Amino acid sequence: MRFSRAVIAAACVSLLTLSACSSGPDDSQNPAYEGAYLYGTDGNMANEFGAEFKEQPGLLNGMKGTLPLIELEDSFLQGIKRINPALKDRLYAGEAYDAVVISALAAQQAGSTDPAKISKYINAVTVGGTICRSVKQCLTLAKSGKPISYRGVTVRYGFSKVGEPATTSYGTVHFGEGNALDNGKTEYLGTGNERDVTDQKPPSPVKNGTTDKPLTFGGLLPKTGALAYTTPPMDAGAKLAIEEINDAGGVLGKPVRWIEGDDGTSPVKAKATIESHHAAGVQVLIGPGASGVALATLPEAIKYGMIMFSPCNTSPDLTGFEDSGLYFRTAPSDLLQARALADVMLRDGLQRVAIVTHSDNYGKKLAEGVTKELVKAGVSEVDVQTYIYEITDDGSVKDQAELAKIANQILPTNPDGVLVIGYSESAGAIKALAAAGAKIRH
Known part of the structure; x- marks a missing residue:
């Protein structure tokens, strides 16, 4: 997930005249127009997002989208539900669990809780040797000094050389x-390339290492701000991992620690939390939530020599970002999500598409990626139009009137589909479309 302002260079003189310069027919007065399908992404395809529509029952019925998701085992689902009985979603829960476990295994193999040393083993524990599938099994092997290849909840293959799946x-x-996800309709699609797994020779693991300083994780997930609704499953996944690690004897002879923290869906709040975590002795940050927050605060983590390991950052910009070897993620790049999402939309036979996104790096980059994939598949470039609304530092809509303006720009174009990219604030974009009289297919 991710934040910035962009000016759209439209192929037409005005967005209001989109239908006139579209390669498709002008349907503005066409009574046969059936309406537009609604699509979403990992930022809004969640039950907690559906709760934003209490006064619009059924409005989201039929909306579909993509998110990094693997068929999770019942034991894991039961585990996170035990940690948080009120849990409604599972978004990035497995990725958070794996981020904590991989960090712990790396520290054990490094024989140290020094972040600079841990970072050199993070990729290695996913590709280095004997395949292991449980925390207990992996820690036992790691403590004995044997190279391991962790296969976890979502990490089913090795990391690339830049520290991502x-x-x-x-x-x-x-x-x-009822604006709730219908789990019975969920489909799974594998993607990526096994050839991208790092071929760098892993360092030799340390046998039976010990430490005076316990491995300490600092939460850097959004407890407040526009992404706050996504945190409960990630928080549960991370805490389940902490529990299982300590039940297996901890790391380097000591229990691992977890210190709560909030990124606020805001670079300002996240920087303050990073500073607080540094003072508390945190070596590994789990988070942040938004990719834009990560891009803005990673230099702060580097300054303090801390590992930043996010379970949910997806911006392609983070792949090549200068990170001094301290940034990792268990969430995949949106280059992959763009392909998956475009495939879903193309199955519906779309010819004209409106993309509504917030001004964060996450939204703009994903919109660009989806557009590229649709055009590559044969959709005319002038028939894929992007509309950007501004958000504040905490992810809130800067000007609600802008959403109404965008909705009224989209209406005359009669798109076959509308893709809405954003966080909880993107509910306002959908409500604005409905209020403007958009015909939504259910």
Whole structure:
């Protein structure tokens, strides 16, 4: 997930005249127009997002989208539900669990809780040797000094050399009646390339290492701001991992620690939390939530020599970002999500598409990626139009009137589909479309 302002260079003189310069027919007065399908992404395809529509029952019925998702085992689902009985979603829960476990295994193999040393083993524990599938099994092997290849909840193959999954799985999810996800319609699609797994020789693991300083994780997930609704499953996944690691004897002879923290969906708040975590002795940050927040605060983590390991950052810009070897993620790049999402949209036979996105790096980059994939598949470039609304530092809509303006620009174009990219604030974009009289297909 991710934040900035952009000016859209439209192929037409005005967005209001989109239908006139579209390669498709002018349907502005066409009574046969059936309406537009609604699509979403990992930022809004969640039950907690559906709760934003209490006064619009059924509005999201039929909305579909993609998010990094693998078929999770019942034991894991039961585990996170035990940690948080009120849990409604599972978005990035597995990725958070794996981020904590991989960090712990790397520290054990490094024989140190020094972030600079841990970072050299993070990729290695996913590709280095004997395949292991549970925390207990992996820690036992790691403590004995044997190279390991961790296969976890979502990490089913090794990391690439830049510290992110080489392969992943996406779920196509659907909202049903009552603005809730219909899990019975979920489909899974594997993507990525096994050849992207790092071929760098892993360092030799340390046998039976010990430490005076316990491995300490600092939460850097959005407890407040526009992404706050996404945190409960990630928080549960991370805490389940902490529990299982300590039940297996901890790391380097000591229990691992977890210190709560909030990124606020805001670079300002996240920087303050990073500073607080540094003072508390945190070596590994789990987060942040938004990719834009990560891009803005990674230099702060580097300054303090801390590892930043996000379970949900997806911006392609983070792949090549200068990170001094301290940034990792268990979430895949949106280059992969763009392909999966475009495939879902193309199955519906779309010819004219409106993309509504917030001004964060996450939204703009994903919109660019989807547009590229649609055009590559044969959709005319002038028939894919992007509309950007501004958000504040905490992810809130800067000007609600801008959403109404965008909705009224889209209406005359009669798109076959509308893709809405954003966080909880993107509910306002959908409500604005409905208020403007948009015909939404359910």
